[in-house]
Amino acid sequence: MGWKITGGALLSLVCMCAHGAPTQRVDERPVEISRTPAGIYVVDFGRVAFGNLRLTAPASGTVTVHFGEASKDDRIDRKPPQTVRYNTASVELKANTAVVAAPPVDKRNTDIASPKHPPAILTPDEWGVVMPFRWVEIEGWTGALTPDQIVRQSVFAATWDDAAASFESSDAMLDRIWELCRYSIKATTFAGVYVDGDRERIPYEADAYLNQLSHYYTDFDKQMARDTFDRLMEYPTWPTEWAPHMVFMAHADWMHTGDADWLKPRYEALKTKTLMERRGADGLVASDAKDIKRDDIIDWPVGERDGYVRTGVNTVVNAFHIRSLEMMAELARAVGRNKEAGEFDSLAHASRERFQKTLFDAETGLFRDGAETDHTALHANLFPLAFGLVPQEARAAMAGWLAQRGMRCSVYAAQYLMEALFENGADEQALELILAENDRSWRHMVESGTTITWEAWDHKYKSNQDWNHAWGAAPANLLPRYVLGVEPLAPGWKTARIRPCVGGLEFAKGQVPTPRGAVRVAWKKPAPDRFSLSIVLPQGMDARVELPFVWETGGILCNGRPVKATPVGDRWVVDQAVEGTAVFEVRKN
Structure with a gap:
């Protein structure tokens, strides 16, 4: 049998680590659960993350849990190359009670008094050991293992915003x-x-x-x-x-x-x-x-x-x-x-x-x-x-x-x-x-x-x-x-430089986070003699725009109106800084 779900993420305990910015545990559901003919459950969380598991079983008992970064032949690679991570733990389950399943402590990355290097950065004791893994195998589980019974408690920065940045190209x-x-x-x-x-x-x-x-x-x-x-x-x-x-x-x-x-x-x-x-x-x-x-x-x-x-x-x-x-x-x-x-x-x-x-x-x-x-x-x-x-x-x-x-x-x-x-x-x-x-x-x-x-x-x-x-x-x-070509030109992003490097691409677009807000850029080069660029700047920011040369350029338009630009190297540098929303077009004669 098998499960395939997209899975949601639920926020858990937020912690200010002793040595750094706040981090938090995030509940992540599996994207796929399968069962081998021998009765071993193989669980895929889709991506590697640092964390451990929370298991809620319908019956008490002991299971063996394997954690791995790598797979081989649709199973966890239990002898991965070099220092790719694999570990295992024996876990006592309690009926209808959430239990943390974590690998044993690894001295390699919890050493606080090594003469070889500074002390390791430790995660909170109450979280249990965390390690990087994508796949889990469970031996000895009674009955079916369903997505609501296994959660990866992944650890990320508490302030992380998945929507902060984007990038797409041709x-x-x-x-x-x-x-x-x-x-x-x-x-x-x-x-x-x-x-x-x-x-x-x-x-x-x-x-x-x-x-x-x-x-x-x-x-x-x-x-x-x-x-x-x-x-x-x-x-x-x-x-x-x-x-x-x-x-x-x-x-x-x-x-x-x-x-x-x-x-x-x-x-x-x-x-x-x-x-x-x-x-x-x-x-x-x-x-x-x-x-x-x-x-x-x-x-x-x-x-x-x-x-x-x-x-x-x-x-x-x-x-x-x-x-x-x-x-x-x-x-x-x-x-x-x-x-x-x-x-x-x-x-x-x-x-x-x-x-x-x-x-x-x-x-x-x-x-x-x-x-x-x-x-x-x-x-x-x-x-x-x-x-x-x-x-x-x-x-x-x-x-x-x-x-x-x-x-x-x-x-x-x-x-x-x-x-x-x-x-x-x-x-x-x-x-x-x-x-x-x-x-x-x-x-x-x-x-x-x-x-x-x-x-x-x-x-x-x-x-x-x-x-x-x-x-x-x-x-x-x-x-x-x-x-995309987005960099700060003055401290605090008061002025940005927008200088797209097109290479052999036909288009690119995306969003860049800054302390003043997001900068949005989209450009297209549908032909060797055509180039267009749209910019959306947050309030309090202006930008110097540097456009790539187009052969025999006949003029540069900004929001439909001609603007002056100075050739510098392989760029047209627009003479005036821009604010807010601007759409540029570079045309051949």
Whole structure:
């Protein structure tokens, strides 16, 4: 016999976790229940979520419950690869009484006194153990198992709004990638702060920043990013480049919220995250033997570094240093430290000049990995290009080189690779990499059947990868930022930039949540010489609109009337900011 239902969700206990934003248990019904010839019930909840079960049986007795992230031959995979989750528990049922069925405690992600890493983020004791699972098998159940007798108590952020964001395009696979990544952000909010999936359940700076970007584009919440920031200031982790990500997080908060009151008490501590303690008289950051061997991480896992050669003057490390100084100058002005802002500007300018002189090869138009090597890895160029550190005249060619090299980096560095491509006229190539029919793309994750993004592109690239890692969900922010084209141009979204990157798509539409309300965008390119864009902005926001060139453009209309626009690069930049609702049309002569 079998059941197939859509199932509803009922809100349960809301909890303010000790270390973060409020989370809540949500009752989720199964989408399918089946029974094997041996009498074992197989239950599918449709997607993986962190949680446990609530069982209500008609009779008392003992059952064995199996929890799994992966399936094999229509059953739970009880010997899944690497660190894909599986667990089992013996549960005592009481007739007509709700009983929590949870796996046993796993020391791996409940360790509060490990010398190897900061303490794990714990969920409330009264909830029982939670783990990520989609499938359940129950042995020993008396009679029929019906949907009202089994509930998954899934844990999500209490403020999560499923209607906050949307994305749809002319490419059905791209839409599936968006939904995989959107849900990945939701599913990994279970701890109240951003954690590294289910392995250690602790925040890491780079993971947290990528998580923050995608959270902003999928929900209205701002608190979880802030709580994660404060947690990381108390418990920092080891990689060199992870420290500047704290500056990135604070800057992202400033641009998203415009809240200087939150920033002010954290400003001084941010100065320690710029790598200034390693800066030499020449303006470049130096790496000692320990940094070269271990701390200068470049990318993770190690096999994703494209053969990068780490030296005493490291291109990637210096790129992070310079970008953090530039951001610190903006943050200093935000908190009224104008003199310090000028000092940060001067430091960044000096470092930038030396960086380009020492590490950029004008003959090849590319950066070398470091001052003591001629090797040129993908990473030595994707980070400088994403951070705007490449000479203007070399940017288009570098973007083309990066696109041709392909996804020779991890899901983490792919965030910056995609930014580098989208920002430098290579949007078609960026979308091709996202949709590539190989095992180093988000298409591969979708086609694998996973419902939360992976920690690495595939099992063969990381021996202990998690199947529930939000740093693999970059398209959750990339697609609305670049394909829809919606980004904050001024702190607090007072001014937005609307700059659609059309690639090879025929249309895209969606909604982006902001602190001022939702931004709605829809564009169409039905032919090479036609493009239209409609925008709905919330009150208190205006936008600078940048439209793609259409061959032999005869004019640009806004709400049916001609408007002036200035050609800048491969864009028409509309001269006047727009408010409210606006419909643009670009026509051929």
